[in-house]
Amino acid sequence: MNETIETILKHRSIRKFQDRRLSDRQIRTIVECAQAASTSSFIQAYSIIGVKDPEKKQRLAAIVGKQDYVAHNGHFFVFCADLYRHTMIGERENRDVLESIESTEKFMVSIIDAALAAQNAAVAAESMGLGICYIGGLRNNLDKVQEILSTPERVIPLFGMAVGFPDQDPGTKPRLPFSHIYHEEGYKQDQHTYLQQIDEYDKQISAYYEERTGGKRRDTWSSQISGMLEKKSRMYMKEFIKKIKLNKR
Amino acid sequence: MNETIETILKHRSIRKFQDRRLSDRQIRTIVECAQAASTSSFIQAYSIIGVKDPEKKQRLAAIVGKQDYVAHNGHFFVFCADLYRHTMIGERENRDVLESIESTEKFMVSIIDAALAAQNAAVAAESMGLGICYIGGLRNNLDKVQEILSTPERVIPLFGMAVGFPDQDPGTKPRLPFSHIYHEEGYKQDQHTYLQQIDEYDKQISAYYEERTGGKRRDTWSSQISGMLEKKSRMYMKEFIKKIKLNKR
Numbered sequence: 001m002n003e004t005i006e007t008i009l010k011h012r013s014i015r016k017f018q019d020r021r022l023s024d025r026q027i028r029t030i031v032e033c034a035q036a037a038s039t040s041s042f043i044q045a046y047s048i049i050g051v052k053d054p055e056k057k058q059r060l061a062a063i064v065g066k067q068d069y070v071a072h073n074g075h076f077f078v079f080c081a082d083l084y085r086h087t088m089i090g091e092r093e094n095r096d097v098l099e100s101i102e103s104t105e106k107f108m109v110s111i112i113d114a115a116l117a118a119q120n121a122a123v124a125a126e127s128m129g130l131g132i133c134y135i136g137g138l139r140n141n142l143d144k145v146q147e148i149l150s151t152p153e154r155v156i157p158l159f160g161m162a163v164g165f166p167d168q169d170p171g172t173k174p175r176l177p178f179s180h181i182y183h184e185e186g187y188k189q190d191q192h193t194y195l196q197q198i199d200e201y202d203k204q205i206s207a208y209y210e211e212r213t214g215g216k217r218r219d220t221w222s223s224q225i226s227g228m229l230e231k232k233s234r235m236y237m238k239e240f241i242k243k244i245k246l247n248k249r
Numbered sequence: 250m251n252e253t254i255e256t257i258l259k260h261r262s263i264r265k266f267q268d269r270r271l272s273d274r275q276i277r278t279i280v281e282c283a284q285a286a287s288t289s290s291f292i293q294a295y296s297i298i299g300v301k302d303p304e305k306k307q308r309l310a311a312i313v314g315k316q317d318y319v320a321h322n323g324h325f326f327v328f329c330a331d332l333y334r335h336t337m338i339g340e341r342e343n344r345d346v347l348e349s350i351e352s353t354e355k356f357m358v359s360i361i362d363a364a365l366a367a368q369n370a371a372v373a374a375e376s377m378g379l380g381i382c383y384i385g386g387l388r389n390n391l392d393k394v395q396e397i398l399s400t401p402e403r404v405i406p407l408f409g410m411a412v413g414f415p416d417q418d419p420g421t422k423p424r425l426p427f428s429h430i431y432h433e434e435g436y437k438q439d440q441h442t443y444l445q446q447i448d449e450y451d452k453q454i455s456a457y458y459e460e461r462t463g464g465k466r467r468d469t470w471s472s473q474i475s476g477m478l479e480k481k482s483r484m485y486m487k488e489f490i491k492k493i494k495l496n497k498r
Contacts, residue, residue: 004376097478104487115364127253229346238353
């Protein structure tokens, strides 16, 4: 096993950081690694916003709620799907690009581009001994995030990433069984096997929580996730995305 | 600079592979690395399909068109956004999860999850000396891909990834300027600077193509990308996604 694979496999989210900032050099390396990721047809449909200002971090933390590490970390990145620059070049090149930019396809492309860049950033940061935590909670209120970060139309602040020097050392969390995530030659839909795999995993996760919480918690993955999905959260998203003129056609 | 960052920074897509298969061990390591990526609220909303069958690869290659490396590689992965298993657990736990699953928010979450997993796979493969190329061309016809790979409702075959032993050694491709992709404290919208950065980059890309093609090609990034966006490709996507019951509300 090489160093990179070791880094990747030992990933766990860090939710408590030392009171120490990343250096500008570290920030630059992380962003350059993000930029080195593949991008759909060379479109480069993402941007990254770095937040150092403590007051601004607090405002973002208020949107996320009860996650102290959004305000306290070594650096806070926001990864954005970005098709704004493409409207600009379309105008300048006098080409009608708007219908394309407003399509569901390009909406997907911009999300994929931003996520690929972000995961490179995550791995790069972790390889330097830093810890990271993705912050999807920004999507609790993208109108507010848009206002705080002055993002224009056709830019979606997709998620944050808190990065810093770890002040905790949690273990890794077991994932769904390999054979459930990975299918060969085609998607395996046999209900019996499919559900059996989830059963097995449910037992594993329940035991994992029980051990980690000294018996206080022993819910299964199925129960945790279906409970989360039952609450209809962020249902404003469709309208927000439409308002910033993406995913329209 | 550590090994991981070196691996990430020297990424370039490989489009010609030796006639040599990945070992099952290599495939497993790549998938396990994919699984180690962060996942939104632990939802694990993705699946990976591996294709070895040459005939099946040919059928996928026909959808992509003129990309020989889709049929000829060491292994072909398809990364899928997957909310199918979540409908299953919802049913089993007797919880009403469908409205949530059909939301634009969860559509985004599943795409992000799949992309984070994929980029871990890419970096892991490259760290082993393998080459990779993302294949967005599968989205030319997802009805067909769905049929070939038997993916159920609520599963989107987002993109492929050809992986293998490189049989070429291309250079890296310059990205948009650091200061154009990376903003501090907020999105910088000053039009003059913004466009100037793109101008600079256009010159750089034009020179890059000129050198690489012995003068045959010297188009700018703006011209290349706006030309691509002018062609309204994959406009069926909105309907397809709706048909498989995602991004509906």
